[in-house]
Amino acid sequence: xxxxxxSLVDWSRAQFAMTAMYHWLFVPLTLGLGVIMSIxxxxxxxxxxxxxxxxxxxxxxLFGVNFAIGVATGIILEFEFGxxxxxxxxxxxxxxxxxxxxxxxxAFFMEATFISIMFFGWKKVSKKFxxxxxxxxxxxxxxxxxxxxxxxxxxxxxxxxxxxPDTVRNEMIDFWSILFSPVAMNKFFHTVxxxxxxxxxxxxxxxxxxxxxxxxxxxxxxSIRVGAIFGIVSSLxxxxxxxxxxxxxxxxxxxxxxxxxxxxxxxxxxxxxxxxILNPDKKSYKDSxxxxxxxxxxxxxxxxxxxxDANAFxxxxxxxxxxxxxxxxxxxxxxxxxxxxxxAAIQSLSDxxxxxxxxxxxxxxxxKAALKENYAHFGYGYIDKAEGLIxxxxxxxxxxxxxxxxxxxxxxxxxxxxxxSYNNKIEKKKWLLWVSLWSIPLGYVAxxxxxAVAEVGxxxxxxxxxLPVQAAISNISSASVMITFVLFAVLFTALLIAEIRIMLKxxxxxxxxx
Amino acid sequence: xxxxxxLQSLYSFYRDGFRNMTxxxxxWLIVLIKLFIMFAVLRxxxxxxxxxxxxxxxxxxxxxxxxxxxNKTK
Numbered sequence: 001x002x003x004x005x006x007s008l009v010d011w012s013r014a015q016f017a018m019t020a021m022y023h024w025l026f027v028p029l030t031l032g033l034g035v036i037m038s039i040x041x042x043x044x045x046x047x048x049x050x051x052x053x054x055x056x057x058x059x060x061x062l063f064g065v066n067f068a069i070g071v072a073t074g075i076i077l078e079f080e081f082g083x084x085x086x087x088x089x090x091x092x093x094x095x096x097x098x099x100x101x102x103x104x105x106x107a108f109f110m111e112a113t114f115i116s117i118m119f120f121g122w123k124k125v126s127k128k129f130x131x132x133x134x135x136x137x138x139x140x141x142x143x144x145x146x147x148x149x150x151x152x153x154x155x156x157x158x159x160x161x162x163x164x165p166d167t168v169r170n171e172m173i174d175f176w177s178i179l180f181s182p183v184a185m186n187k188f189f190h191t192v193x194x195x196x197x198x199x200x201x202x203x204x205x206x207x208x209x210x211x212x213x214x215x216x217x218x219x220x221x222x223s224i225r226v227g228a229i230f231g232i233v234s235s236l237x238x239x240x241x242x243x244x245x246x247x248x249x250x251x252x253x254x255x256x257x258x259x260x261x262x263x264x265x266x267x268x269x270x271x272x273x274x275x276x277i278l279n280p281d282k283k284s285y286k287d288s289x290x291x292x293x294x295x296x297x298x299x300x301x302x303x304x305x306x307x308x309d310a311n312a313f314x315x316x317x318x319x320x321x322x323x324x325x326x327x328x329x330x331x332x333x334x335x336x337x338x339x340x341x342x343x344a345a346i347q348s349l350s351d352x353x354x355x356x357x358x359x360x361x362x363x364x365x366x367x368k369a370a371l372k373e374n375y376a377h378f379g380y381g382y383i384d385k386a387e388g389l390i391x392x393x394x395x396x397x398x399x400x401x402x403x404x405x406x407x408x409x410x411x412x413x414x415x416x417x418x419x420x421s422y423n424n425k426i427e428k429k430k431w432l433l434w435v436s437l438w439s440i441p442l443g444y445v446a447x448x449x450x451x452a453v454a455e456v457g458x459x460x461x462x463x464x465x466x467l468p469v470q471a472a473i474s475n476i477s478s479a480s481v482m483i484t485f486v487l488f489a490v491l492f493t494a495l496l497i498a499e500i501r502i503m504l505k506x507x508x509x510x511x512x513x514x
Numbered sequence: 515x516x517x518x519x520x521l522q523s524l525y526s527f528y529r530d531g532f533r534n535m536t537x538x539x540x541x542w543l544i545v546l547i548k549l550f551i552m553f554a555v556l557r558x559x560x561x562x563x564x565x566x567x568x569x570x571x572x573x574x575x576x577x578x579x580x581x582x583x584x585n586k587t588k
Contacts, residue, residue: 061537068541072549079552079561086564090579119538120531168576168583343587350584381587471586474564484560491551498544506537 008478009470012084015485017455019076021448022492026070026499028447031145031192032199033063034138036230038131040223045131055223057122058511059203060134062503064119067141069499074148076488084481088462088472094171095161095178096151103147111140145195146188153184155463156454157252163375165352165368170466183248187454190241193234194450197410198443200231204417205440206507208433211426219511224436225421232414239407243305249457250306250314251328253464255389256457258317259396261302262291266316266325271297272305276401278394285317285390317393321386333377335386342381345374379466388468391459399452406446413439 037059044052078100081089089096117125117133125133154160159181160174172178204227210220249257257263262278263270264285276295283289300310307314315332319325323334333341348371355363383389417436420426426433458464462472506513535542569575 065537065541068538068545069548071545072552076552076556079557082563082566083561084564087579087582090565090575091583116528116531120527120534124527124530165580166576167572168580346584346587349580353580471583475582476564480560484556487556487560491548491556495544495548502537502540 009473011478011481012473015481016080019488023073024447026066028195028198029066029202030141031195033059033202034141036199036203037063038134038138039226041131041134045127054511055219061506065502069495084474085472086474091467092170094169095154099147099151103144111137142192145192149188149191150179150184153181153187154178156458157181157183158463158466165349165371186241186244186248190245193238193241194447196234197238200227200234201440201443203227205437208436212433216510228414228418228421232418235410235414246305253458254315255320259391259393259457260400262393262397263316264291264318266314266319268313269300269311270302270314271299272301274298278397317390335389338377338380341374341377345371345378346381379468382468382471388460391457396453396457399449403446403449406442
């Protein structure tokens with residue numbers, strides 16, 4: 001791959017990452033705050049307490065600000081698929097297209113229909129109909145997330161498809177196995193729960209600000225309690241789904257797991273790095289330099305998390321490249337072997353086309369069979385050196401560990417807020433109120449780091465094992481990608497500034513204004 | 515009193531809703547500007563669909579992607 005290609009791939013990846021990360025600044029609050037305002041409205045309908053109505057309307061306004069600024073920012077990712085990643089888009093069209101089409105038709109229209117009733121219908125429809133509309137708006141937003149996450153999960157764990165060399169597309173043969181793949185289901189719950197945690201943090205943080213300012217105290221106390229209960233339940237559930245994520249990664253993306261743990265040399269009964277600093281002198285997976293400057297491990301925990309067996313062998317980077325260790329599917333193949341088979345698959349694709357052109361049906365059949373036999377290794381044919389299989393270990397390692405640490409911090413924070421809230425002492429705990437307020441950005445940090453683990457960790461793959469990013473890219477100029485990168489940076493930053501300004505203004509007005 | 519038709523009710527529901535908006539008016543303005551920039555500027559001038567722009571039919575798109583996949587290994 002020449003320098004121009006490398007620049008094109010890097011800029012296209014950077015652009016996609018920036019767009020996705022900005023998009024993810026808006027989505028989690030929509031998912032989390034949506035559920036919280038729905039819970040508050042449910043309490044209003046059940047109790048008839050006008051305070052709950054006031055609280056619902058206040059949080060609903062902030063939900064509306066976030067929803068309006070963030071809506072459609074994800075569509076830009078689809079633009080990028082068509083322009084920058086056209087090989088990929090064609091290659092996966094039938095599979096990727098279906099979930100995204102369902103998302104566009106069903107979930108988005110559901111959201112769009114009920115959101116107007118939610119905002120305009122307070123005095124126009126019955127309480128119960130309004131409540132149903134609020135819940136259906138949130139359900140629509142969550143279903144939107146489902147279909148997008150199903151598409152993303154398929155890229156991490158491609159199932160339910162068969163490659164057709166005539167159309168050069170992966171064609172869907174089993175919709176249900178794509179929808180209900182363990183990776184898709186776990187990813188959906190884990191990601192939505194991260195939005196719920198964000199919602200909890202936002203509500204306790206903003207409520208804390210009102211308590212610090214001694215404004216709207218009853219409203220803030222009611223809100224902080226709902227936010228803390230919702231937050232602690234969500235953060236405990238996310239720890240559970242996080243365990244499921246790690247298990248799935250171990251089964252289907254062992255290199256990502258090795259990078260998450262900075263594990264170069266695997267062994268049976270591997271410990272989990274609780275805290276660690278990577279050694280910057282570690283330059284190659286082949287050298288004997290200790291990958292850590294410092295680490296504290298929980299004995300056997302990685303083996304337990306990855307394989308549910310304290311003595312299980314967890315492969316490191318070097319093991320995955322060298323192969324030869326045992327997996328549930330048999331002996332792991334080396335990179336060299338997979339590279340050879342990948343090359344053979346690509347050659348079969350070429351030979352198949354030549355046979356079709358020559359109208360030699362016997363040869364075509366043979367090449368098609370050879371392609372099918374080696375298709376699981378197709379992407380390895382594009383990777384010339386074993387090092388090309390290794391994602392950026394420090395990025396993945398630190399993203400993972402900081403995300404997990406923040407997850408535990410959120411559990412402790414919600415527990416403390418809940419404890420003092422039920423003891424009626426929360427107003428006096430100024431330090432906790434300030435900590436809650438300044439923890440709002442940490443929710444965003446944790447969510448973005450989670451995506452960094454998922455997406456940087458799966459490099460070099462656009463589709464795991466089947467298509468690396470350098471084969472997925474369009475044949476376009478890197479200069480045009482640089483220009484659009486800057487345009488997006490400006491557009492998204494303007495949107496973010498608008499969101500923060502409008503949001504702060506609405507918060508300062510307080511619930512009485514709504 | 516005449517019962518309003520469903521379409522009339524729907525119209526007045528949205529008309530009143532939009533009229534009574536406060537922060538919503540600013541948000542709608544931002545949404546419209548954003549959508550204009552996205553679809554009328556970025557989509558048209560900066561993000562043409564590469565395959566649709568360069569190839570007429572599915573067969574030629576498939577042939578192009580096939581050649582790309584084969585050539586990128588060389």
